[in-house]
Amino acid sequence: MSYVFDVDDETVWSPSLRVGELFVRMHTDICxxxxxxxxxxxxxxxxxxxxxxxxxxxxxxxxxxYSSSGNGAFRAMLGATLGPSLNILNYCRRPVAPRSSEEKDFMSWAAGLGMPR
Known part of the structure; x- marks a missing residue:
């Protein structure tokens, strides 16, 4: 079984139940x-x-x-849901443009997460 995340009746991510539940909980808490x-x-x-x-x-x-913080722990916590969120935006043709090489490196890492749709 898996979670389903849809945008306008199109599935943009379908992770396993554990991954989907963790994403929703972490994303909700960060927000x-x-x-x-x-x-x-x-x-x-x-x-x-x-x-x-x-x-x-x-x-x-x-x-x-994430980009403006110097706190490594805070960045790590934000990055846990930021990577998948950036990928969802990419799937929806709303990519975020990196403003620095560090942001570009993070986005490259996120792109390699392997998010099934």
Whole structure:
């Protein structure tokens, strides 16, 4: 069994149950701490609709926090959901442009995560 993340009736990610549940919980908590909306709406326990406009704004906020922080632990926690979020934006043809070689390296790492659709 797997989770399903859809944007406009198109599945953009279908991870295993554990990975999907962990993503939703971590993403939700990060959004709560940063004071932004998740962009996720539960359709069922293992199915989420993504409001891509909200999700994009949220991902850009998380990316800015990640890029501007000097705290390694904070960056690691943000990076755990930021990588998959950037990939979802890429699948939706909304790529984020890196502003530095460090951001480019992170995005390259994220692209290699292997996210089944």
């Amino acid at each position: 709560s701490v940063l004071g932004v909306a998740t962009g996720l709406t539960a359709i069922a326990n293992d199915m989420y609709e993504i409001d891509i406009d909200v999700f994009e704004r949220t991902t850009l906020t998380v990316f800015e926090e």
